[in-house]
Structure formats: structure tokens, C-alpha cells
Amino acid sequence: MNDKNNNSGPRKGRSVFLLTVLFQPGAVFADLAISQPSPYRVFFKYLIWFALLPPLFAYIGGSRHGWDLGAENPLMLGDRELLLVSLLYFLVLIAAFVSTAFVSRWMSETYGARTRLGVHMAIVAILAAPVTIGSVIHLYPHVFINLLVLIPALIWAMYLLYSGLPIALGISTEHGMLMASSLVGWLLVAFVTLLGVTVALWANGLGPSIGA
Numbered sequence: 339m340n341d342k343n344n345n346s347g348p349r350k351g352r353s354v355f356l357l358t359v360l361f362q363p364g365a366v367f368a369d370l371a372i373s374q375p376s377p378y379r380v381f382f383k384y385l386i387w388f389a390l391l392p393p394l395f396a397y398i399g400g401s402r403h404g405w406d407l408g409a410e411n412p413l414m415l416g417d418r419e420l421l422l423v424s425l426l427y428f429l430v431l432i433a434a435f436v437s438t439a440f441v442s443r444w445m446s447e448t449y450g451a452r453t454r455l456g457v458h459m460a461i462v463a464i465l466a467a468p469v470t471i472g473s474v475i476h477l478y479p480h481v482f483i484n485l486l487v488l489i490p491a492l493i494w495a496m497y498l499l500y501s502g503l504p505i506a507l508g509i510s511t512e513h514g515m516l517m518a519s520s521l522v523g524w525l526l527v528a529f530v531t532l533l534g535v536t537v538a539l540w541a542n543g544l545g546p547s548i549g550a
Contacts, residue, residue, distance in 0.1 A: 355384065359467040359498070366464055367502035375456040377439070384463040389431035392473035393424040399479040400424075406480040430532065434525075435462050441524050442517075449517045451507035461499075461506055468494040496522065 358366050397420055399405075404414040415423065442458040445451075472491030475484050499521065504514025 393427040395476035
């Protein structure tokens with residue numbers, strides 16, 4: 339992610355970036371450790387696309403096959419409902435990416451790490467890469483198969499977090515592990531909160547109707 343001329347951030351294309359994260363993650367973090375990426379550049383070049391692709395895959399898969407939830411018949415949503423779910427999915431991912439970057443930046447002061455927002459946005463982009471690739475499975479919207487693919491993708495993202503955070507932020511391995519664990523805690527709390535809000539909205543009729 340280094341830019342030797344203006345030090346403004348990554349110049350790799352999204353496809354090259356994804357492949358590098360998968361096969362050479364150490365090189366990506368080492369590059370980030372000596373660069374000062376612009377948060378706007380990272381957001382518009384990477385994060386917004388990483389937030390767009392999973393809902394897009396989910397929309398295509400849901401419109402063609404419906405969601406197989408293990409019941410006798412797949413769940414078929416109308417075009418309007420499916421579009422609403424996909425849009426909310428996109429907005430949730432955007433909020434998750436941006437809020438995690440800000441939380442990471444806030445935590446960095448405690449651990450003596452780099453505090454530039456662009457660096458933390460870039461870290462979030464790196465962590466989002468495996469999940470974005472795994473979200474291709476949304477094209478075949480079977481819940482069990484999706485879990486089989488996305489759980490390893492999440493494990494890979496956590497590996498990247500624990501192994502790469504100290505390198506990118508210039509802190510010790512011990513401080514990196516503590517900060518990474520704090521970020522995982524934040525993500526778990528955010529996920530449980532989102533799940534609770536979703537259930538409440540659904541129960542009050544604000545979600546898509548899935549009745550017969």
C-alpha cells in the first residue's frame with residue numbers, strides 16, 4: 339500500500355490487492371507500515387466496493403434461487419423486499435467498516451500505535467478482503483453452505499488481524515495482541531447489538547414479510 343511519490347495510499351487494483359492479501363499478507367502489512375494512506379482513497383477505492391459486493395451477490399442469488407433456510411421450500415422474497423434487504427446489508431457493512439476504523443484509531447492511543455485514520459481504514463480493508471471473497475457463496479444462497487464458506491473466511495480475517503496489526507501500527511506483538519483482542523470484542527458486541535435490533539424490527543413488522 340506504499341506510494342513513494344506522494345505517500346497518499348495504495349495504488350494496486352482491487353483484484354491485485356485481494357490476491358496479495360490472500361497469498362502475501364505479510365507484504366501488504368509491511369507496505370502499510372511505511373505508508374500514509376488517505377482515508378478517503380482507501381474508502382472509495384476499496385471499502386465501498388467490499389461493502390457493495392456481498393449485497394450484490396446476495397441479491398442475485400436470492401432473486402434466482404431464493405434463500406434455503408433448511409425448510410421444505412426456499413424463502414422467495416419479492417423484488418422490493420429483496421432490494422430492501424440488500425440495501426440494508428450494504429449500509430450495515432459501510433457502518434461496520436467505518437466505525438471499526440474509528441474504534442481502532444481510538445484504541446491506538448492506548449497502545450502507543452499509529453493514529454492516522456487512513457492506516458486504520460487500510461487495516462479494515464485488509465481484514466474485509468477474505469470475507470468479501472467468501473461472500474461469492476451468496477450466489478448460491480443456502481444457509482448451511484454459506485456458513486461453511488464464511489466461517490473459514492472470518493477465521494482468516496482474524497488471523498490477519500492478530501498477525502498484521504503489530505506490523506502495520508508499529509507496536510510490539512504483546513500490545514498488538516491486546517489491541518486485536520479488544521477489536522474482536524468490539525465486533526462481537528456490535529454484531530450482537532445488530533442482531534437484537536434486527537429481531538426487534540422484524541417482530542414489529544419493519545422487516546420484509548416472509549410469511550406465506
